[in-house]
Amino acid sequence: MSAYDSIMQGLNEALDHAQGKEIGAHVSHIVVPSVDxxxxxxxxxxxxxxxxxxxxxxxxxxxxxxxxxxxxxxxxxxxxxxxxxxxxxxxxxxx
Missing domain, CATH: 1.10.260.40 (lambda repressor-like DNA-binding domains)
Structure with missing residues (x-):
């Protein structure tokens, strides 16, 4: 796969993810505690x-x-x- 194809694949996956489509990606959510x-x-x-x-x-x-x-x-x-x-x-x- 060329660098261009790899970048385009990543961009398309990012768009699918942003639209709520299941793409099989691992998503991490980090919660930073509130602070006093x-x-x-x-x-x-x-x-x-x-x-x-x-x-x-x-x-x-x-x-x-x-x-x-x-x-x-x-x-x-x-x-x-x-x-x-x-x-x-x-x-x-x-x-």
Whole structure:
């Protein structure tokens, strides 16, 4: 099979999957738990400013998360879930 044929086959399978057709593909669903940002930050012992800097977000963003006005999503949610499991992660990685 040529590279073109392989790519076209993959694209057609992706379209079929998007349309709900059974294509025999293995689909994984990963659930990232919701996080209590204030508790996670407190477990690190860092101030709001220091914690925000350590994960490269604006302090205002961190405040919105901590006060429940916004929820972290995507990579931020994953990073916070990792820090929740191992609060020393940030300091270990940034040494």
């Amino acid at each position: 940002v204030a508790a996670i930050r407190a477990s690190t012992g860092l101030s709001q400013s220091a914690f925000a800097r350590s994960i490269s977000v604006a302090k205002g963003t961190l405040l919105n998360w901590e006060h429940g006005r916004r929820q972290p999503t995507g990579p931020a949610q994953v990073l916070l879930a990792m820090i929740a499991k191992k609060p020393s992660l940030v300091s270990e990685l940034l040494r």
